[in-house]
Amino acid sequence: MEITWEDGHKVSYSGEQLRWACPCAECRGEAGAPGRLARVTALNPEELRIHDVTLVGQYALQIAFESGHATGIYTFPYLRAMKPSGGELLR
């Protein structure tokens, strides 16, 4: 996935990177309980491939993965703060 920001800044994101950065409650955990991403060390290939992207209102992107996982709402500030592809971000 590639984003061109309004200021012209371009960033590439890999499906793998975005999947590991999924901000949803199931992946991140809630109310002090660790989420799924803290419990697993590997994900299946179809969990890492992006299937579709939609705009949420005008503040975020919702990313659907081929596994069907689509509960993550990635706000623009969150995406902007992510490091370029390749890093083992947020693991």
Add this chain to the structure above:
Amino acid sequence: MAVPSSQQVLQVLAHIQDPDLGRDVVSLGMIKELEVSPLGKVSFTFELTTPACPVRDRFKTQAQDLVGEIPGVTGVDVRMTANVRPAFMRPKPSEILPGVKQTIAVASGKGGVGKSTVAVNLAAALRKSGAEVGLLDADIYGPSVPAMTGSRVVPEQVNGRLRPIEAHGLKLMSFGHIYPGEQPTIYRGPMVGKAIEAMMVQVDWGSLDYLVIDLPPGTGDASLTLAQAVPLTGVAIVCTPQDVATDIAVKALQMFRKLNVTPLGLIENMSWYVCPSCGNRHEIFSHGGAESAAKRLGVPFLGAVPLEEGIREDADSGVPVVISRPDSAGAKAFEHIASQVAARTSIQSFRQLPVINVH
């Protein structure tokens, strides 16, 4: 005497600046169908971004005067029209409100400050200015639009979709239409979101210049669903002047800011009361609270509405005050607010949403 060229006419018209958009009207593409007849008669269409444009008359006189002064011009014919621009590129244009150009939410955070009254009158005032307007009552638990518009009618269903109720030239839809009478809607949060989405997707809104959305109080399900489902053009926040109301209105405003929804501004309702027996002006809920909150937060102050018996009576009898008593102070206040809102939304329509390409 030689007849001027179209180029010359456009050059002088380019001296007219749109005060809101900060650019000249020629480069904004507002001048259309320009013709200069061999006898020196100039005619063109001046296309505004909203029929409720506050500087409409000034634009017309300016255009007539400027063009009339060009040597060789024997007559000027200015046709004023309005074409409300689609606000944004839709994420899934086929699904949600495909024919609606601008979506304006009316919110308050706090209950009982007159959101629905403002929403109904805002819609009616925009309609009076010539726009096609819909009003969606997103208050699932306490719908008041049917009563305030005298439209306690059950909507017809055509091909599995609901037809909006028509009243006062407006297209309306409310849970109060769908479930009339005294039966309550007993829903948990997620159902509220679904209900609001259904009122957008399963109602045949057709093409509208503005869809005004009357939100329930609070900063939860209803507001969040709306801000996620559609790229709202903006939100107008209603409050009464006293601190307990403005404090909560500020929370609502900050919620929409977090969701990147542009605040169109604050509206102060129940701002003053003129006593019918003594004629004195009383400021029952204090005065100026919304204006100072707006200033502090750096958002526009859209106007103040007086506390008038007429507004309440007309809401109860089902005719918005801007229609039933157009000369009252209340009606004038609503019309002023509507033109402010229209001006702010047309500024918004020039902003672009992100474009998503999925390969």
